Amino acid sequence: MTRKQMLGLMGATAAGTVASTLTGSAAEAAALEAADGLDAKHVIRRDVCVIGGGSAGTYLAVRLGDLGRSVAVVEARNRLGGHCETHHDPATGGTVDIGVVVFEDQPLVRSYFDRFGIELTTLAGFRGNTTYIDFRTGRRVDYTQPPPAALPEYYRVISQYGPIDTFFDLPDPVPQDLVAPFREFVAKHNVGSVVPLVFQYGQGIGDILDLPALYSINTFGQGVVKNILGGSFLTTAAHNNSLLYERATAHLGDDVLLDSQVLRVERSASGVQVLVATPDGPRLIVARKLVVTIPPLLRNFAGFDLDATERNVFGQFISGAYYTGVVRMSGLPAGVDLANAAADTAYQLPPLPGIYGIGPTGVPGLYNVKYGSTAPLPEGQVRRGIRADIERVAKAGTYPLVLDDLEVFKSHTPFELHVTPQAIAGGFYRRLNALQGRNRTFYSGASFNSHNSTRIWDAAEVLLPSIAA
Template identity: 50%
Template sequence: MNLSRKQLLKAMAGAGAAAVVGPLPANASGSRVIERDVCVLGGGASGSYAAVRLRDLGRSVVLVERKDRLGGHTETFHDPVSGGTADIGVVAWYDFPVVRDLFGRFDVPLRTPPAAVGTIRFADFRTGQVVDNYLMPPVGRMAEYAEVLEQYPYLDDGMDLPDPVPHELLAPFRDVMVKHGLSDMAPFLALHSQGRGDLFDQPAIYMMKYLNLPSVRATLTGTALTTSRRDNSELYEKITTHLGGDVLLDARLTAVQRDGAGVRVQAGTPQGPRTIRARKLVVTVPPLLGNLAPFDLDSTERAVFSRWRPGGYYTSVLRLPGVPQVPIQNISADTARFHMPSMPGIYILAPTGIPDIFIAYYGSAQPLPDAHVRADIVAALDRLQNTGVIPATRPRFEMFSSHAPFLISVSARDIANGFYRRLNALQGHNSTFYSGAAFHTNDSTLLWRFTERLLPRI
């Protein structure tokens, strides 16, 4: 029997559970019991990092992940035709010690990405027409945006906001662009902050945290890091092997009960039901009420988590035979909209360097059905073909990934009324701690640093 690399890692994790824990005792319901100091829910960037570091600190850990792999938004496409690879989720990190230390520990070499070469084409994906009245500003203009960010250094550390929250952070980011003379940079900023269709209409704080100061500095200096082997998922495959039996993949929560004495987590796994008894719980999945349905939420938690507004983000690997490896960015010909493209839709059709292989990055103000996103991508490609922007071709999805819910947010009024003060107060409440994008932003480097500062409290 031949196993793929993912299947082999999954099998190793399952086998490790039996090897490390041994024959697990069963409770009255027949569920096998796992006892640990800490149970971590979610195996994305935050959860994987937390599990590794908690074990380093002498805590016994179990990591529960609903997918069949660790890594969350970090995904890599392996082309069966050419053997090439393309990272379609998280593509880069900042040159911070926390990044160097983690990748060095797992022997995953890093490099700075090669500089982009060639030209970028602009088209309105809603009409298929070429947009020739827009000129991309030079990268150096990002320094002007950096000056705005430097006024709010605390944004790089989490959501510990001053009271009152500065008005500029609550205003729509569109207003901030106008105020600081950045309107002509709108498509450029959108390209570097893709992930939600309404990013320029919601409170500026979300844009300023997602397209943050470390990100801008890395862009200006060319110091971002990616993996030398063009396989960012390698890190999480090695973390899976490292954690061994302390990882439960393909796990579905059925009940979570918490009190001052600890937590009791029940989950269904391919190996059967499991009951986890732990002193602490670390939640790194998006804390939406739907995700937390198995939890024994109290009124305080429910009042906070009910305020979220989730966004949608999707990445697709497309095989487009005969299409030149040139990026095509979606922008509007409408100068009144600062050339901002209509959303939901594709941000950019990005070449991968693999012949015929492209990545379509798609954003929406709210999560959409996968079938709807796929159909809209194909319709946009049809329009580009009809106008001759790309040659006639038959697109084929090689890979499709939903990153929804993405960039979950609340209204400016909620922020002004102390939402994040109430959210942060939940750290440690009911023996539960939180990391992940909802408590900071969708940025692996900053989330690792945020989690590191949280560890002493856990």
């Protein structure tokens, strides 16, 4: 969501993963061949090897260091931070957080930022007037998002299931409320007024009405609702959330291997060996334990020695898709943002794939744009879709929009990994959680917790004693 949209959520109630791609290129093949001849200076010995340097991997690496454990972090990109990305406009020097926009206000969050000298502030931003557009036609929709009057009742209902916004720790048997489509959940409990709010906040979930209610409740859970009701979401005073990861990178120093690919993982009773292709050549990490924070899709485990149980569990995940960017555009009046709405659907939710909305960033001429799909799409198709949606508004005569450039485009796909209702009812998450510690491996991140950095860090604190033991 944009900062402005988050402000809208709080006003209405009055009150950042890293997808590591493990591929088989010629360079990696050469690294594998060279591994047999590695000398001692190319062997890295650590207590824990962390694969993935997003929200979960970075936090765990920092905290394991606090506990006296040595770590090595392997990250496929050239930076830490995963979905927490900040665009620096070269013309004005302004910054735009295009991934993670807000954090929940709680002591753990404040302490984490404080240790790196980063000032936090209660969310503030660019209040404007929302125009609802059906981007399929480019025309205005006669619609105003209703106030979420049922939010307190929604909070009461979801609280009976415990902190499932932090852990997929479900009762056995799993309550039908969590397995049923979200449209049935809100109808049963008469909380339909929260649906547009859940859709707006939970960008990237996909078709929230037809997915099992578990996923909407996990994303739009107790922590989020408390911060909306209290108007207490936090962001960095510098409007640069990536500062956290820049300073964490400096703190971790040589323990971070950027632009690096995992080629092979071998686990045994005595420890873990991880062969990595780095810009400086192959490295072999020898560790006592392994922490995996990349999305647990089978294609991301190429080279891992997964056993049959691990393959069976991870093979059931289905991926959603989410894309974010910044457009340079003219023709939109100052203080106006556009939200996608449909005139002919339940709750006026727009069909996907499509734009969620376009909003001002505070940098003249730059606008945040968010795009979602129920399944991954070729990036070229998404880029064309964003342009077509914007041009349709101009062709309809709604606003004379002129798209100069899609200045920043980032794919946050895979996003919102989910499974079928039958799998949930059959105990999938019980089996997923049982993988913690199996084969000396622990897991953290959105698929085990939530697409919410605060929830991921909370869950990491619970997992830390087992990893550090």
